[in-house]
Amino acid sequence: MNDQMVIDKAKASLGEKALDITNPAPRRIFIKLKVEDLLTAVGWLKTEMGFTHLATISGVDLGQTFELLYHFANNYTCVNLRTEIPRDQPRLPSICSLIPGAILYERELQDMFGIIVENIPDGRTLLLPDGWPEGNYPLRKDWKYERPPEVIPGGKK
Amino acid sequence: MATVKTLIYLVIYPGLLFLFLYSTFVEWYDRKLYARLQNRMGPTHTGRFGLLQPIADFFKLMAKEDIVPERADKKMFSALPAFGLAIVFTAMLLLPLWNYSLDKPSVTSFSGDLIVVLYLLSLPTFIFFLAGWSSTNLFSTIGAARVLTMLFGYEVPLFLAVLSPAVLANSWRLAEIAAFYRQRPALALVNLLGFVIALICVQAKLERTPFDIPHAETEIVGGTFTEYSGKKLAIFRLMMDAEMVVAAGLLATVFLGGFPGGPLFGLLNFIVKTLFVIFFLSLIRATTSRIRVDQVVSFAWKYLAPLAIVQLLIVILVKGLLS
Amino acid sequence: MKFQIPIGPQHPALKEPISLRMTVEGEVIRDADIRLGYNHRGLEKLAEQKTWIQNIYLTERICGICSHSHTTCYVQGVEKLMELEPPKRGLYIRTLVAELERIHSHLLWLGVAGHEAGFDSFFMYTWRDREIVMDILEIITGNRVHYGINTIGGVRRDLDEQQVKRILDSLDILRQRSEYYKHLGTNEPSFVARLAGVGYLSREDAIALCAVGPTLRASGVAMDVRKDDPYAVYDEVPFEVCTADTCDVLGRTVVRIKELFQCYNIIEFLLKNLPAGPVAVRAPRRAKPNEVVSRYEAPRGENIHYIKSNGTDKPERLKVRAPTLGNYAATIQMLKNGFIADVPLIFAAIDPCICCAERAVSLVDARTGQEKIISLNSLKSLSLKLSAGNKRKREAEWPL
DSSP, X not given: OOHHHHHHXXXXXXXXXXXXXXXXXXXXXXXXXXXXXXXXXXXXHHHTTOOOEEEEEEEEEOSSEEEEEEEEEOSSOEEEEEEEXXXXXXXXXXXXXXXXXXXXXXXXXXXXXXXXXXXXXXXXXXXXXXXXXXXXXXXXXXXXXXXXXXXXXXXXX | OHHHHHHIIXXXXXXXXXXXXXXXXXHHHXXXXXXXXXXXXXXXXXXXXXXXXXXXXXXXXXHSOOOXXXXXXXXXXXXXXXXXXXXHHHHHHTSOSSSOOSSSOOSSSOTTHHHHHHHHHHHHHHHHHHHHXXXXXXXXXXXXXXXXXXXXXXXXXXXXXXXXXXXXXTOSOHHHHHHHHHHOHHHHGGGHHHHHHHHHHHHHHXXXXXXXXXXXXXXXXXXXXXTOOHHHHHHHHHHHHHHHHHHHHHHHHHHHOOOOSHHHHHHHHXXXXXXXXXXXXXXXXXXXXXOOHHHHHHHIIIIIHXXXXXXXXXXXXXXXXXX | OEEEEEEOSSOTTOSSOOEEEEEEETTEEEEEEEEXXXXXXXXXXXXTTSOHHHHHHHHHTTOSSSHHHHHHHHHHHHHHHTTOOOOHHHHHHHHHHHHHHHHHHHHHHHHHHHHHTTOXXXXXXXXXXXXXXXXXXXXXXXXXXXXXXXXXXXXXXOOOHHHHHHHHHHHHHHHXXXXXHHHHHHHOHHHHHHHTXXXXXXXXXXXXXXXXXXXXXXXXXXOOHHHHSOOTTTTTSOOOOOOOSSOSHHHHHHHHHHHXXXXXXXXXXXXXXXXXXXXXXXOOSOOOSEEEEEEEEETTEEEEEEEEEOSSSSEEEEEEEOHHHHHHHHHHHHHXXXXXXXXXXXXXXXXXXXXXXXXXXXXXXXXXXOEEEEOHHHHHHHXXXXXXXXXXXXXXXXXX
């Protein structure tokens, strides 16, 4: 299985759904999708192409939209599904029903970008502390960290 | 004169002072041997060859802050270390060191003292259990449960293994058993299997690797001793060292012919023979990894107990042949 | 009787803070939960404010054990973004350090496994021999832990003949010692009794839960980025992917020991075929707007960096996925229905490296099972409130 075979099959199976397929480097394939087609594409990758290993999910804040990349790998090549969701409606379907190992990455996305992952089996916060204020999502570009003043009890005022 | 002798017996040798010093020496010996087997140096700094390190540790712990948890059973929590130490030191007095005569049983050497020593050595296990239980800490409670679970494993094989030489010697008195094997050293070889079993069981009783399950630090933090600190922990540590001395002394009496030769030679005999036993205990500690509590019980009942019974059968057979 | 025991955030078996919450029945674990975030340093956010060069040293500090893994992964991604071709000799030295790091990490893991199983002699022995590798690394790079040898476009230091000879000599000792550990780790009865059958992770589960590295390979899946997606010079080096099919901690031990031998072979090959030439090329300060996915086989498993540039001297986004995160989901699966005694071993078997969140303390009330998380400041005020009326304790005195 080489890159060209994967691209050909993607064109044949996904057809119109694959908005854009690029192959910028050997063993790196980027497929752009609409968010509605994400589950179909993941299912196709897993069952027909044997891409069972989800390396991680990367989120990027592009300003108006969030770009999400699902990095899949198998023994021959690495396929990256790219999708975009609008910033004011950050909703994403969960792929945990297909790939159970995605749970931690999806929880991380919820924490860091405030993306609402629908149908996630376990949606608690993963990384942020429990007292973290609502509506603060650290990896959004407009979030700035301000160090809270530390008060040492009994120290100098 | 008799009063002075009793006082010396209780306070100096082999009572409080000797046992305290010898326990710390044994701890040093064990630590040093363990370290050398692991390619380390062991204690080097305090005293010559680090000999005073255990004493320094003891006094350091004595000076540390002593914390009793809010929810613990405070009276029991505080009393247990003292009880434990007293029990172990009492057991030491019953070992036939010098204050006995073979013909005349006395208060420190009487028929059945073997059973009493074994009983006194069982009590520390319950002390550990109660210590863990009264701490009410989650880890201590698990440790306490493990102490008792292990007790069911090793106690029966230990009793069988220690009692079979007594059966051959036809006596329940430690001094007489030792004298019997001194007269006929060849017969001591009959008990070789029992000696090995007893060594393993003593290792389990002392809660040392591979049986350090009740206070396995990587699993349940400090186990039974999680909440103990300061003086109480120091006393518990001293108690475990003393228990090692007494258990080694018991094995030396029963299997290796005791400690003849009056106060001076008896002492030399005692030191050489107990260090011999403790050498094996350290060796086991260095060459094994900790096993699980269910593995201890199944190991004890699958291998140790049947072998102990085989040992008893051998002894009975030999006894039949001799008479 | 069911009760919950907390392992962590502070626990002797854990070298870094993480919280494992076990629901146990007697000694058997019925359910496990994992809570991350005690060590989160906001590194991905910080990387967006640093230049390409500064980020090399930032990524190096993601982890203390696999520091070279993260820099290599980052640097080779940035080299693609800048369209640089590092010289062959530089790549060879980079791979050499990577393999030495793998040896040091695996020896460290063997020792930790021994310690968690209560086999301290094994721990002492393996860590003594690990010193040999640490010394070699110091000779090559000048540092024992954070090597700082990678730079964009190659490496920062060259090797000379004497160093090559010294490394080859040390390899012989290491080979001999590893043979001994292989024998010991798979034959010592009490050690094997602790490892065999513990932390079972079936092949199907390992794939479904996206496990990586030795954990995955011990479940019989031959997946190794070095083979599947060769980077640096791995397409020239002959080596095998080591697997085991026992799916337990013993399998993970065997895989790691086998990998040690592969590492020795790789290093020997690299040193004997070291090409001449420069070790680095000059790198520009900016990268054109582009994106790259860089994968790397760290000692613990697959390491993946996603880097996006925007034409300036700083990255637009740097996403780091360390191998341990990929293994957490599998760990929870492994812990279920195990014994409490096996928790440290199972958890250590993925070789955890915890690098994630912020200041928070988790308190479990043993009586009610209620759990509350308190921030450091409120904990301080709580302790002040509780101890306000107390008399000050007498100063400690020497008891004699």
